[in-house]
Amino acid sequence: MRLAWLPPKRVLTFANATSPMALNTPQIRAGERRGYEMQQQISVITLGIEAIERSRDFYTRGFGWKPVFENDEIVFYQMNGFVLGTFLKTALETDMGRSGLMQPGAFSLAHNLAREEDVEPLMRQLANSGGRILRPADKPPHGGFRGYVADPDDHAWEIAWNPFWQIDAGGHVIFGL
Amino acid sequence: MRLAWLPPKRVLTFANATSPMALNTPQIRAGERRGYEMQQQISVITLGIEAIERSRDFYTRGFGWKPVFENDEIVFYQMNGFVLGTFLKTALETDMGRSGLMQPGAFSLAHNLAREEDVEPLMRQLANSGGRILRPADKPPHGGFRGYVADPDDHAWEIAWNPFWQIDAGGHVIFGL
Numbered sequence: 001m002r003l004a005w006l007p008p009k010r011v012l013t014f015a016n017a018t019s020p021m022a023l024n025t026p027q028i029r030a031g032e033r034r035g036y037e038m039q040q041q042i043s044v045i046t047l048g049i050e051a052i053e054r055s056r057d058f059y060t061r062g063f064g065w066k067p068v069f070e071n072d073e074i075v076f077y078q079m080n081g082f083v084l085g086t087f088l089k090t091a092l093e094t095d096m097g098r099s100g101l102m103q104p105g106a107f108s109l110a111h112n113l114a115r116e117e118d119v120e121p122l123m124r125q126l127a128n129s130g131g132r133i134l135r136p137a138d139k140p141p142h143g144g145f146r147g148y149v150a151d152p153d154d155h156a157w158e159i160a161w162n163p164f165w166q167i168d169a170g171g172h173v174i175f176g177l
Numbered sequence: 178m179r180l181a182w183l184p185p186k187r188v189l190t191f192a193n194a195t196s197p198m199a200l201n202t203p204q205i206r207a208g209e210r211r212g213y214e215m216q217q218q219i220s221v222i223t224l225g226i227e228a229i230e231r232s233r234d235f236y237t238r239g240f241g242w243k244p245v246f247e248n249d250e251i252v253f254y255q256m257n258g259f260v261l262g263t264f265l266k267t268a269l270e271t272d273m274g275r276s277g278l279m280q281p282g283a284f285s286l287a288h289n290l291a292r293e294e295d296v297e298p299l300m301r302q303l304a305n306s307g308g309r310i311l312r313p314a315d316k317p318p319h320g321g322f323r324g325y326v327a328d329p330d331d332h333a334w335e336i337a338w339n340p341f342w343q344i345d346a347g348g349h350v351i352f353g354l
Contacts, residue, residue: 038240038241038242039257039288039344039348040240040242040243040254040255040256040257040348041256041257041288041289041344041348041350042222042256042257042259042261042286042287042288043287043288043289043337043339043342043344043350044285044286044287044289044335044350045219045222045284045285045286045287046284046285046286046287046335047283047284048283048284049283063215063217064215065215065217066217068352069352069354076352077217078217078351078352079217079218079219079258079259080216080217080218080219080258080259081256081257081258081259081347081348081349081350082219082256082257082258082259082349082350083342083350083352084219089283092283092284092285095317095335096285096311096312096325096333096335097311097312097325098281098311098312098325098333100281101281101282101283101284102279102280102281102282102283103279103282103283104275104277104278104279104282105278105279105280105281105282105283105284106224106225106226106266106269106278106279106280106282106330106332107222107223107224107225107269107278107282107284107332108221108222108223108269108273109219109221109222109223110219110220110221110222110223111216111218111219111220112218112220112221134273134274134275135273135274135275140272148273148274148275153283155283155284156273156275158221158223158272158273160220162220165220165260167216167218167220170258171216171217171218171258172258172259173218173220173221173258173259173260174255175245175246175253175255175260177246
């Protein structure tokens with residue numbers, strides 16, 4: 001959620017926008033001979049965590065989400081078109097072939113709500129489930145209402161109401177201005 | 178993505194799994210009086226970046242993705258059910274109300290491909306678009322084929338073929354074993 005408060009250099013019109021419908025068209029890269037279909041797709045977001053149960057409590061009690069799979073080193077959640085994984089950081093480092101992953105990392109995740117009045121109650125619930133308020137909710141210059149909460153591993157979650165973005169009943173989010 | 182090589186503690190059956198269909202059912206939290214619909218949803222992944230153009234080159238040339246919106250501090254990409262944002266790190270820190278965000282952060286993103294033979298060509302293309310190979314592709318113990326590439330801001334991308342996960346024509350990814 002943040003919308004741009006600087007003037008846009010380019011905004012695709014609705015007809016041009018890469019909507020889920022548009023993604024149905026295979027995108028073959030010009031000049032490439034491989035010909036694989038280039039989807040505008042992310043399949044997994046994996047968060048490195050220190051302790052499975054502590055993280056699991058935050059996501060299952062705080063957000064109310066249900067794992068689709070879990071064992072002693074990873075918990076997977078089926079999300080809106082992709083998968084969220086919470087994976088022991090040491091195991092993620094091994095899989096990635098690099099060490100020294102740090103928190104807080106230079107990224108954030110967002111969960112958008114349908115109603116402005118739901119933002120603060122969810123933030124409180126997250127804080128009561130092992131999270132920590134980073135920024136109390138307020139109105140950003142571009143409109144809407146949002147705050148930030150850190151999960152138990154210091155990963156940042158923006159909890160937001162943004163009246164300009166569409167969210168369908170299946171949780172699929174479409175950019176809007 | 179990695180599948181579990183440790184025995185699962187719990188695997189939801191297909192009927193129980195939180196599929197996009199299942200997400201259509203509002204999840205009202207037991208014992209809560211607020212009654213907002215708790216979607217198993219992430220609306221945005223925001224990556225903190227140092228320079229717009231450098232990052233934009235990686236995502237538009239490397240992955241072949243098209244921005245849905247861009248200005249001097251942020252580029253948004255409409256993804257499979259959510260939005261990817263690449264945002265100047267200083268602006269992200271201001272929005273988040275915290276400083277000191279670090280790279281490499283303890284997370285990774287994954288892009289899954291339909292064919293094993295597409296993994297290495299995409300990794301090369303990403304490396305030729307400002308990325309850097311972190312781990313050459315190989316076969317993990319749990320099956321499939323994957324490697325890791327860092328984007329120009331040192332955010333890790335897993336490029337994977339996983340025959341057990343479903344990806345529909347719209348790019349929506351469903352967990353599988």
